[in-house]
Amino acid sequence: MQHSGNDEPARIAIGTLTNVGASLLGISGCAVNILRNLERSRFTGRLWASHGYDDVRGLPEVVLTIPPLVFRAACKLRLPLELVARWNEREFLRQLDPSALVWAFPGWSPALFARLRARGHTIILERINSAVAHARQVLAQQAARHGLPVPAHLNQQAVDNEAQELESADYIFVCSPFVERSFRSLGVPERKLVRCSYGWSPADYQFPPAREHGNAVPRFLFVGADTLRKGLPDLLTIWQRANPPAVLRILGRIAPEISARFSSVLSQSNVEVLGTDYSLTRHYRESDVFVLPSHEEGSPLVTYIALGAGIPSLVSPAGAGGIVRDDVEGLVRDPTDADAFTDALLRLATDADLRERLGRSARAASTHYTWQQVAASRSVVFAGIAGANFDATTVPWPADER
Numbered sequence: 001m002q003h004s005g006n007d008e009p010a011r012i013a014i015g016t017l018t019n020v021g022a023s024l025l026g027i028s029g030c031a032v033n034i035l036r037n038l039e040r041s042r043f044t045g046r047l048w049a050s051h052g053y054d055d056v057r058g059l060p061e062v063v064l065t066i067p068p069l070v071f072r073a074a075c076k077l078r079l080p081l082e083l084v085a086r087w088n089e090r091e092f093l094r095q096l097d098p099s100a101l102v103w104a105f106p107g108w109s110p111a112l113f114a115r116l117r118a119r120g121h122t123i124i125l126e127r128i129n130s131a132v133a134h135a136r137q138v139l140a141q142q143a144a145r146h147g148l149p150v151p152a153h154l155n156q157q158a159v160d161n162e163a164q165e166l167e168s169a170d171y172i173f174v175c176s177p178f179v180e181r182s183f184r185s186l187g188v189p190e191r192k193l194v195r196c197s198y199g200w201s202p203a204d205y206q207f208p209p210a211r212e213h214g215n216a217v218p219r220f221l222f223v224g225a226d227t228l229r230k231g232l233p234d235l236l237t238i239w240q241r242a243n244p245p246a247v248l249r250i251l252g253r254i255a256p257e258i259s260a261r262f263s264s265v266l267s268q269s270n271v272e273v274l275g276t277d278y279s280l281t282r283h284y285r286e287s288d289v290f291v292l293p294s295h296e297e298g299s300p301l302v303t304y305i306a307l308g309a310g311i312p313s314l315v316s317p318a319g320a321g322g323i324v325r326d327d328v329e330g331l332v333r334d335p336t337d338a339d340a341f342t343d344a345l346l347r348l349a350t351d352a353d354l355r356e357r358l359g360r361s362a363r364a365a366s367t368h369y370t371w372q373q374v375a376a377s378r379s380v381v382f383a384g385i386a387g388a389n390f391d392a393t394t395v396p397w398p399a400d401e402r
Contacts, residue, residue, distance in 0.1 A: 012386045013100035014038075014045040015121075017092045019085045019107035022049035022056045022064070026301070027128050030198050031105065035061040037375030043382065048095070050088040065091035085109070096121075101386060104169070110161070113168040122385060124194075125169040129298040130182035130318075132162045138296045139229055145336075146233045148257055151226075166192075171385060171392060175299035176322030190393050194381055197323060197398045199374035200304040200366065205281045211310045211359055214288045218246040218349050220314070221287035223280075223302040224294075225252040231293030231316060233258060234335040236265040242342045244349040248291075249274055251283055284309035288355055289348050292319035293335035299323065306330075307366035312358030314344055323369065323399055329362040368402055 016035065022028045028049065035045035036059070048063045051071040056062045065088045066074070074084060089112045096102070102121045104113075106128060116123055129135060136154040143150045166172065166188055173196045174180040180193055224230035232254065239248050250266075251274045259266065266273055274283065284290070290306035291314045299321035306313050307323065313330030315321075326332040331344040348355060367373075377398065384390035 012043050012382055013097040014043060014103055014382060015092065015096045015100040016045065016047045016103040016105065017089065017108065018047060018049050018105045019088060020049070022047060022052035022062050024055045024204075027105065030128075030301075031103070031126070032056055032059065032061060033199065033201065033371040034375045034378050037372050038379055038382075043379065044097070048088065048092040050084050063091075063095065101382060104165070106162075106165075108165065110164050113165065117168060122170050123168060124385065125165060125172045127172055127174055127179055127183070127298065130179050130296055131186055133159045133186060134182035135229075135296045142228060142231075142233075142295050146228070146261070148228055148233070148255075148261070151228065176297070176318075176320075177397065178318045178320075178322070179298055192392065194392045195395045195397050196378065196381070197369060197374060198299050198301055198304060198321075199369045199371045200301070200308050201371055202308060202366075205284070205305060205308055207281070207285065207309050211356075211363070212285075214352065214355065215286075218288040218355070219286060220246055220248045220289045220291045220345075220349075221251065221283060221311075222248065222291050223251045223283075224292065227252070227255050227258050229294060229296050231295050231319070231335045233262065234338075234341070235291065235293050236262045236271075238335070238338055238342050238345065239271065240265045240268070241338070242345055243270070244346055246270065246289075246349040247272060249283070249287065251278070252276065280305060284311065287311055289314055290330075291345075292316070293333075293341065294319040295335070297321060304366070304369050307362045307369065310359045310363035310366075312348060312355050312362060314341075314348055322397055323365065324362075325399065328358070329365050330358055365399075365402060368398060 016031050018028050020028055024032055031047050035047060038045050045061055046063050047061055048065055050066045052062055052064050089109060093115060102116055102123045104123055105126045139154060140150050171194050172192050174183060174193050175196055175198060183193060222235060247270050249272045253276055265271060284305055288311060290311055292300060292303060293316045295318060297318035300319060303313060303321045303324060313324045315324050315330055315332055316335050317332060320332050324330045324332060333341045333344045335341050
């Protein structure tokens with residue numbers, strides 16, 4: 001869509017489709033929060049989803065393609081998810097503005113991409129993690145290290161499907177340097193790769209303006225469910241080896257094979273398994289350090305919350321998500337380098353001044369990643385793509401602008 005030629009900026013339509021339930025949480029929440037915060041006089045953005053949770057029902061930015069009663073009936077009848085996804089895609093195509101930019105989250109069918117190309121839409125992919133081929137290789141290596149199974153969803157079909165998507169796309173949002181490198185390693189042209197970030201909502205978490213006094217025994221908080229990918233086996237191994245004067249609190253479902261393999265560590269007095277009690281505000285407030293030694297990621301939303309909570313992070317390069325800088329908002333170490341990760345863990349466990357310094361920097365950085373700020377950055381990109389001569393290679397990383 002070109003500029004209308006008058007003094008008013010052109011109105012830009014954005015059509016977004018997800019094949020997971022719409023919510024203000026998780027990756028669909030990224031889309032909803034960005035669309036909600038775009039300038040309404042300039043952008044018309046919609047997210048199409050087969051179903052949605054209570055927190056998004058009634059929002060003008062969310063279109064539920066299957067009536068809730070029909071969706072519940074489909075679930076009771078155990079209709080194939082493929083059928084539901086195709087219904088979602090059909091309604092998306094039927095209702096999509098012919099001039100809209102298409103902002104595509106993972107999970108689309110090749111047939112839908114072909115129809116969008118035939119209709120002349122500009123397609124912008126959102127990559128929430130590193131390239132599937134890269135993730136498959138990385139996690140196969142980690143599974144072999146720990147004697148654990150390779151995640152079944154990272155199969156050759158998934159690799160082939162993403163290759164088709166990458167070929168069809170005009171642009172690809174990459175949410176961290178880790179993700180960008182994974183696509184460049186596959187030969188994806190730099191002109192397609194658009195740097196971006198995700199964000200967080202201060203209203204949802206309402207952390208105090210300044211950190212209260214920390215715990216006498218520091219608490220490290222791990223948040224994650226995909227625990228091989230998130231590096232929990234390495235963290236447990238290092239925690240047992242280091243035996244720091246601190247408590248490790250694990251929030252999220254632990255895979256049964258990891259629970260069995262590391263049962264002795266998980267039963268230690270300085271380890272607490274919190275289960276799936278996702279009272280995130282409380283858990284972050286009660287913590288002194290956020291820890292995420294992931295082997296494969298995008299830009300984890302839980303890392304943004306750690307910034308907002310004003311606590312330092314101990315993260316891998318993947319877990320840093322492009323927003324935590326080493327010795328600024330936290331310490332960034334490779335979890336497969338056990339000596340380096342152990343040293344960083346012990347420093348954070350024993351040095352209150354270090355925790356305070358990094359925590360202050362984290363809180364300051366968090367103000368750059370509110371959804372309002374993220375939407376402002378995305379709007380520049382959407383407007384550039386809708387106009388002429390957009391150069392993706394000139395878009396900086398948000399952390400570089402701080």
